[in-house]
Amino acid sequence: MKADPAVQRRLLDLAECDAELNRVNHRRRTLPELEEIGTAERDAQAKRDSLVAAQTAFGDIDRDAKRLEGEIEQVRAREDRDRKLMEAGGSSKQLEDLQHELQTLARRQGILEDELLEVMERREALETDVARAREEVSASEEKLADAQRRRDEALVDLDTAEARRTAERELMVKGLPENLVVLYDRIRAQKGVGAGLLQGTRCGACRIELDRSALAEVRDADADDVVRCEECGAILVRTKETAR
Incomplete structure (x- = not known):
């Protein structure tokens, strides 16, 4: 030729x-932001998983607290009923039975309240864990969004450079x-x-x-x-x- x-x-x-x-x-394929985004995505997902685990644990302990509160209310309602029955009077046997039941209910209430106090302490700690996990998720998602923004800006610049060079190439080829x-x-x-x-x-x-x-x-x-x-x-x- x-x-x-x-x-x-x-x-x-x-x-x-x-x-x-x-x-x-090559620059488009190897942008440092791409690796950063991959790392940030994995970190954000791990933080979301941790948040879900914390929320699940909090939900479980919250249900336990509500169950105990409900049981305590039932015991108190039974106590109120028995006291009213005692005030209404009755046979000595009935009064003795009511007094015995009130003592049993008092012990039961004490046990339930101790359990509730322990559960509420654990609930408070788990509530703190949920709040911290939410903050970590927010921070990781902000970091991911920042990397994505910088990637998009870099891609815009690369697209502009590619378009300019492609147009120049077309003109060169026409003259050959x-x-x-x-x-x-x-x-x-x-x-x-x-x-x-x-x-x-x-x-x-x-x-x-x-x-x-x-x-x-x-x-x-x-x-x-x-x-x-x-x-x-x-x-x-x-x-x-x-x-x-």
Whole structure:
């Protein structure tokens, strides 16, 4: 294939444009915010799980407290009824039975109130745990939202850079021979880099030095010949200095 040397040199601009697009895509895939978001998401989920566990424990102890309060109310209601019955009078046997029951109810009430006091202390501690867990969830979600915001801002910048470079590339391609662009794109798709400047004895695409025979072939080629690196296959763009 042949192409005017000046046209071939314009491939270097195209290659640099493609290199910039590659950097943009690499940057998009490797944004530090992505790893930060992943870590923050896992941390936020762990904090949410801890909150659910704390709420569940609080709910269980709260039900226990309400059950005990209900039982105490029942005992008190029974005591009130028995006292009213005693005040109404009755046989000595009935009064004796009521007195015995009141003593039993008093002991029962004491036991229930002790249990309720212990449960209420545990309930208060668990309520504190729930409040702390909520604060931790809020803090972790704020951290996640901040990382997501910074990621979105970075992506906007990358999208802008990509759009600008893509538009520049389209203009470059329009000014190049179609067959040369087809060859360049095919090489780039296979090797990653489509063209590079011959810098002394080194290929600018793969950075490998050409051996003596390959270098002689390149320098013996006509100025408008499209030559390629024997190592990476990229189009070797020559200047007047490298052509000698």
